[in-house]
Amino acid sequence: MSTLLEVSGVSVSFDGFKAINNLAFKIGPAEMRAVIGPNGAGKTTFMDIITGKTKPDEGRVLWGEKSVSLLSMNESRIAQAGVGRKFQRPTVFEDQTVAENLMLALKNDRSPFAVLGFRPKQHDCDKVAEIAEQIGLLTQLERKSGELSHGQKQWLEIGMLLSQDPKLLLVDEPAAGMSPAEREHTTELLVEAAKTRAVVVVEHDMEFVRRLNCRVTVLHEGSVLAEGSLDHVTSDERVIEVYLGR
Structure with missing residues (x-):
């Protein structure tokens, strides 16, 4: 299988503490992966490195068919290359409608003149409706985003x-604070997205991870402790000891 992202031999220290320690990670172009591990395992730092927020002390982060180094790019260039990241707390423009939020995010020319003179075309409106349907908000297009429930904002x-059509989607704890029905819809949304792009989900909720039905990577002290199906990693003695408890 071809590789979209390959992280190898990556280490990073903060004030002498090794947050990431010789980390290796690979994901294909249309693959779902769950990343789990105890607090302080390096999950957030791992995503920070991929998105260019943190530069590692050593190692390689290679991207795409041509194995371009992400480490040579800044955050905006990495985003333009196709890496999208969703943080734990939803950040939407609360005074704008759902439709306006999606329209703002569409993958269009971002030069100052293009932005100032932007007028939505029919294909832009069609794309907004298509994405709104995909995320379950087609009936909410004219609502202000601030009025949505926590799950709907997520x-x-x-x-x-998705409006930016990323090749890799990094999602941090999407199930936190959601009702059971919202969690179910979130699972469907992410599973559907992973049919056409790579999706990495950092999550603590084992039931949610089980629903994703994907390969799981367990991080501990900045390194990969175990990898495989959820049943495989949760029966690993080391994982039980450091993360799941007895």
């Missing part, structure tokens, strides 16, 4: 990322 933010 879906809107995922929709805003």
Whole structure:
């Protein structure tokens, strides 16, 4: 299988503490992966490195068919290359409608003149409707985003990322604070997205991870402790000891 992202031999220290320690990670172009591990395992730092927020002390982060180094790019260039990230707390424009949020996020020319003179075309409106349907907010297009429930805001933010058509979607704890019905819809949304792009989900909720039905990477002290199906990693003695408890 071809590789979209390959992280190898990556280490980073903060004030002498090794947050990431000789990390290796690979994901294909249309693959779902869950990343789990105890607090302080390096999950957030791992995503920070991929998105260019943190530069590692050593190692390689290679991207795409041509194995371009992400480490030579800044955050905006990495985003333009096709890496989208959703943080734990939803960040949407609360005074704008759902439709306006999605329209703002569409993958269009971002030069100052293009932005100032932007007038939505029919294909832009069609794309917004298509994404709104995908995330389950088609009936909410004219609502202000600030009026949405927590779960709906999460879906809107995922929709805003999908509007940019990323090749890799990094999602941090999407199930936190959601009702059972919202979690179910979030699972469907992410599973559907992973049919056409790579999706990495950092999550603590084992039931949610089980629903994703994907390969799982367990991080501990900045390194990969175990990898495989959820049943495989949760029966690993080391994983039980450091993360799941007895």
